[in-house]
Amino acid sequence: MNSFRFQNPTALYYGKGQIEEYLAAEVTKFGKTVLLVYGGGSIQRNGLYDKVMGILRRAGVTVHELPGVEPNPRLTTVYKGIDICRNEGVDLILAVGGGSVIDCSKAIAMGTKYDGDVWEIYERRGTATGALPLGTILTLAATGSEMNSGGVITNWETKEKLGGGSPYTFPAFSFCDPENTYTVPKDQTVYGICDMLxxxxxxxxxxxxxxxxxxxxxxxxxSTIVENAKFAVDHPDDYNARETMMYCSTMALNGMINMGVQGDWACHAMEHELSAIYDIPHGGGLAILFPHWMDYVMNTNPERFANLATRVFHVDSAGKSVEELAKMAIEKVREFYASIGAPQRLADYDIGRENLERMAEQAVRFRPIGNFKTLEKDDVLKILQSSL
Amino acid sequence: MNSFRFQNPTALYYGKGQIEEYLAAEVTKFGKTVLLVYGGGSIQRNGLYDKVMGILRRAGVTVHELPGVEPNPRLTTVYKGIDICRNEGVDLILAVGGGSVIDCSKAIAMGTKYDGDVWEIYERRGTATGALPLGTILTLAATGSEMNSGGVITNWETKEKLGGGSPYTFPAFSFCDPENTYTVPKDQTVYGICDMLxxxxxxxxxxxxxxxxxxxxxxxxxSTIVENAKFAVDHPDDYNARETMMYCSTMALNGMINMGVQGDWACHAMEHELSAIYDIPHGGGLAILFPHWMDYVMNTNPERFANLATRVFHVDSAGKSVEELAKMAIEKVREFYASIGAPQRLADYDIGRENLERMAEQAVRFRPIGNFKTLEKDDVLKILQSSL
Incomplete structure (x- = not known):
């Protein structure tokens, strides 16, 4: 493994009843003025908004609100949040939502303490100098943003979608109650599973x-995702199934399973270009790209794919070559995506050839992408073409 | 799973060269007066003592020393450390050693800030009210104490060995360089593996x-322990093998793999009674007890043991009953212990029947032990008798 430094200070609360028992104490550790950040109103429809507001009111907290965070959160919304935090002397940002709401809140937290335009941090032209404390109440199992320091923001003017973060943007606390995901619609549940996978x-x-x-x-x-996702998609009110998916999403991106490992991240880079132009669901874009990327890079290390076949999909290796096993692994991945109803081609989102060249160019504009196999513009173009 | 709160704030540094690069900065975050805690002199023989002292001296740190911490660290040594910390105004305790040195340092850290006898915390008659900051430099892959808040102290006067800790006793930082374990003798390497398993x-x-x-x-x-331990025992200077064992020991007890799970811990409770009387190596005692405990509790949940057989030891399940698979799992565990040269019977430490009754009584003196299966005194006695 590579030498590494790991530290993840987030206090994680899992399970039903934790919000009622511990939220007030966690919030008031940081002060009495809170910016509540949330999305399109689902938390008002399912009662979570009223529950949280009641807890905060009884704790004597003054609440300012930033509603309407978009599925691919926009820089303009981040600016609105920064203004509120600065003008109102906010002590803590409380993000109630999924990855988009939390990512937006991280940008607000960094931006409030940054002497300049927060977009510079995402463009790698600036470094965060601090952040307001941030707490989260998770309502969607997908991004893992509840227990890591990163986030993705879309600049709609420049059609750029960039990831960024800092050691300051780990949530101080996160409440993960599976019951708060019961009302997530089927397609969003599927996209979340595609994202954690x-x-x-x-x-x-x-x-x-x-x-x-x-x-x-x-x-x-x-393995846990593959073995449990279909049941979770088919049983949206099953507590244990929702819990398993939520817990997989947290563990997939809190840094605990990949210490000292240099991940690949080419598919994420390509997907960011897709949704920067077409505003498609991140998880859907990833589900389309991954099998085609796998076909393209398999020969770099077929043993890795063969391990996936035997250890995760329990393919019997007897009499099969490493290459055969590797191909079977990719086939199993395709079957899994199909089994949960994930999209499989760019055509599923009515995306044609018109912007492939531009997206390929944009994907590698800072540097070639991917660490498992390094991809230049032409490689990206070929993968996008095969995904049409 | 059970509802849970998880937070582990330790900054973990893994790999060679990390001490040289980052130790001075981490130490001086906390101040300029350090208590260096270590064991029987192995760090002086292998050069680590000189390396660390050089780094601290160049950083302008005043170092007080507590050498000679015992393999099962004693309360009397803890008292010595507390006296030094209080008299010298120590800012940070730096533990350089294995689990015993780190556990001793945790007790000193809590005891210095506790208005009473620190032993009360271990007896569950008191609660920690704070702790001095603690950093560690790990020299033995075994206990995981470098990234958790717990520790075990032996009161030699009362022949009691008790575990204790608090949210204050997570190390602030831990440096884990596999090269610092090259000189660990074969038997200690084996005991460490038995402990992490x-x-x-x-x-x-x-x-x-x-x-x-x-x-x-x-x-x-x-799986990683079982697949890599024998090679590590046979190749003490192999960096990757030492690293894998060190990393397994950290991950086995930093809370990351068992969130929301109520572990069993009966074997640890029984082993503490063994080594409180006989001062045997903790890992050796555990290796003796576990297969006998497994025989005794198997019928509580044979499916769990069957999973161990198929998923970890890759036993072919075709045509076998759950009970047959469960028994094969225990047999495989025995074979593993034998393969690395671990002790298998109490007789290997010349322990006879003379104190079994007393140990069984002591093991359950607070309450019955074990959560997978609850054990009363008679159960403990039977397991100890079968281990003779």
Whole structure:
């Protein structure tokens, strides 16, 4: 493995009843003025908004609100939040939502303490100098943003979607109650599963040598997703199924299963270009790209794919070559995506050839992408073409 | 799974060269007066003592020393450390050693800030009210104490060995350089492996329902230990092998693989009675007890043992009953211990029947032990008798 430093300070609360019991105490550790950040109103429809507001009111907290955070959160919304935090002397940002709401809140938290335009941090032209404390109440199992320091923001003017973060943007606390995901619609549940699986794949396909424990840990998350996702999609009110998916999403991207491993991240880079132009669901884009990326890079390390076949999908290796097993692994991945109803081609989102060239160029504009296999513009173009 | 709160704030540095690069900065964050705690002199023989002292001296740090911490660290040594910390105004305790040195340092850290006898905390008659900051430099892969808040102290006067800790006793930072374990003798390497495997077993055999990801994560650690331990024992200077064992020991007991799971811990309770009287190596005692405990509790949940057989030891399940698979798992565990040269019977330490009754009584003096299966005094006695 590579030498590494790991620290994840987030206090994680899992399970039903935790919000009622501990939220007030966690919030008031940081002060009495809160910015509540949330999305399109689902938390008002399912009662979570009223529950949280009641707890905050009884704790004597003054609440300012930033509603309407978009599924791919926009820089303009971040600016609105920064203004509120600065003008109202906010002590803590409380993000109630999924990855988009939390990512937006991280940008607000960094931006409030940054002497300049927060977009510079995402463009790698600036470094965060601090952040307001941030707490989260998770309502969607997908991004893992509730227990990591990163986030993705879309600049709609420049059509750029960039990831960024800092050691300051780990949530101080996160409440993960599976019941708050009961009302997530089927398609969003599927996209969330595609996202957590994609994070696990990004870790799994890496060039770092001597990582036996990391491989097994990542396989543990992939196996749990593959074995439980279909049931979760089909049983939206099943507490244990929702809990398992939520817990997989947290563990897939909190840094605990991939210490000392240099992940690949090419598919994420390509997907960001897709949704920067077409505003498609992140998880859907990843589900389309991954099997085609796998076909393209398989020969770099077919043993890794063969391990996926035997250890995760329990393919019997008897009499099969490494290459045969590797191809079977990719076939199993395709079957899994199909089984949960994930999109499989760009055509599913009515995306044609018109912007492929531009997206390929944009994907590699900072540097070539991917660490398992390095991809230049032409490689990206070929993968996008095969995904049409 | 059970509802849970998880937070582990330790900054973990893994790999060679990390001490040279980052130790001075981490130490001086906390001040300029350090208590250096270490054991029997191995760090002086292998050069680590000189390296660390050089780094601290160049950083302008005043160093007080507590050498000679015992393999089962004693309360009297803890008292010595507390006196130094109070008299010298120590800012940070730096533990350089294995689990015993770190556990001793945790007790000193809590005791310095405790208005009373620190032993009360271990007896559950008092609660920690704070702790001095603690950093560690690990020299033995075994206990996981470098990234958790617990520790075990022996009161030689009362012949009691008790575990204790608090949220204050997570190390602020830990440096884990596999090269610092090259000089660990073969028997200590084996005991360390037995200890990390025991921690994994304590998690794995639990009564909590609906924990698919936790099961896979714990199996990941057990599999990695089982697949790599023999090579590590036979190749003490192999960097990757030492690193894998060190990393397994950290992950086995830093809380990351067993969130929301109520572990068993009966074997640890029994072993503490063994080594409180006979001062035997903790890992050796655990290796003796576990297979006999497994025989005794197997019928509580034979499916769990069958999973161990198929998922970790890759036993072909075709045509075998759950009970047959469960028995094969225990046989495989025995074979593993034998393969690395671990002790197998109490007779290997010249322990006879003379204190079995007393140890069984002591083991359950607070309450019955074990959560996978609850054990009363008679159960403990039977397991000890079968281990003779």
């Amino acid at each position: 994609a994070h696990s794949f990004e870790h799994y396909f890496h060039p770092t040598e001597h990582t036996p424990l990391q491989q097994h840990l990542i396989e543990a998350v992939i | 025991a921690h994994s077993f304590e998690h794995y055999f639990h009564p909590t329902e609906h924990t698919p990801l936790q099961q896979h994560l714990i199996e990941a650690v057990i």
